[in-house]
Amino acid sequence: MTKTSPRRFGLFAATAAVFALAGAGGGWWYASQRAAGTAGDDAALEASLANAGINGKERAAIEGLVRAYILEHPEVLPEAMERLQAREAEARIAPMRGALETPFPGAVLGNPNGKVTLVEFTDFACTYCRQSVKALETLVAKNPDLRVVVRELPIIAPESAPAARMALAAAAQGKYPAYHKAMFEGARPSDASIAAAAGAAGLDMTAASAFAARPDVEEELKRNLDMARQLGINGTPAWIVGGRIVHGAVPPEELQSAIDAARKG
Structure with missing residues (x-):
């Protein structure tokens, strides 16, 4: 022996x-x-x-x-697995962070020049996204240095895509926040609700309809889908701040904690 x-x-x-x-x-x-x-x-x-x-x-x-x-x-296993998942998320985010935090021009909420960036993947047909609107408004009000980059991810219903394309048309006219708010305050996406939200946001409908049909708008939606796949996101809402991914309609306190950590980092 x-x-x-x-x-x-x-x-x-x-x-x-x-x-x-x-x-x-x-x-x-x-x-x-x-x-x-x-x-x-x-x-x-x-x-x-x-x-x-x-x-x-x-x-x-x-x-x-x-x-x-x-x-x-x-009891160490859950904590260890959480740390492992966090490290894996950071590794996935790091090489694409620049592209991830670069919005489609105008598709931003909060402070467009904010020092802390929160990325949201959202779908206008998503009930949980609708429920998260108030939480997001609370975070924007509480954090004047917060820039929210919204990435349209129309994956839930056929009507999600035209609503998302109109959102990008609203962004091009500098009216994204108003359209975003009107869509989530109105009925689920449909031709009528999209037109109503666009009217409430004050869009030039002729220009918006032409813009929504542009190839670069479709490319943006494909790019968002590709980013989501690379990050392991298969539902909405999903949030990225710093090196962290947060899934689902979570309490604003959870997102605030991630924002605070990103601000310190």
């Missing part, structure tokens, strides 16, 4: 503690992926362990300590 030195056992314990506290969720994910034969970094992991002078038996001891810790403290 091979004896383990106190110093080496200390390494095991320290490593186990680090894995359990900082990466329990990641360790569970890795184990499940490896069991399924899908982990792609086995060679790198083995090399790292070899460089650290950790052999197979020692590795088994470390894994045993990690497993024992997790079984004794299963």
Whole structure:
């Protein structure tokens, strides 16, 4: 039987503690992926362990300590998974953040020159988006430095797309906020409700109808759909602020917390 030195056992314990506290969720994910034969970094992991002078038996001891810790403290798993998901969200957002926070010209609520940007993916046919309007108004009133970039994501109903195209036409005329408000205060999207919202916003209907039919408007909607897919967003509303994604109609306090964190970051 091979004896383990106190110093080496200390390494095991320290490593186990680090894995359990900082990466329990990641360790569970890795184990499940490896069991399924899908982990792609086995060679790198083995090399790292070899460089650290950790052999197979020692590795088994470390894994045993990690497993024992997790079984004794299963409460670390939800927190670890939340951290893992947050890191994955940050990694997805980072390379596309510039494009994500660059609005279709005029499709902005709040302060157009605000230092903190909140991105919302929305659909005029979405009940939860409608319910979120008051929360968003509260956030805009409370945060004078908040710029809200609205990305139209017409995925719920066939009538969502013409409503979204008219919204971009309203943005082109500098009347996006008024149209956005009127659409969500009126009936679900239809030819009649779209026309009513456009009239309430004071749009030049001839110009708006021509603009809504432009190819670049359709390209914008496709771009928004592509961004949503890359971010793992499959419903509305969805919010991005800083490196965080928030799904659904959440209380304004949750979005405020994310805004505060982005402001500090």
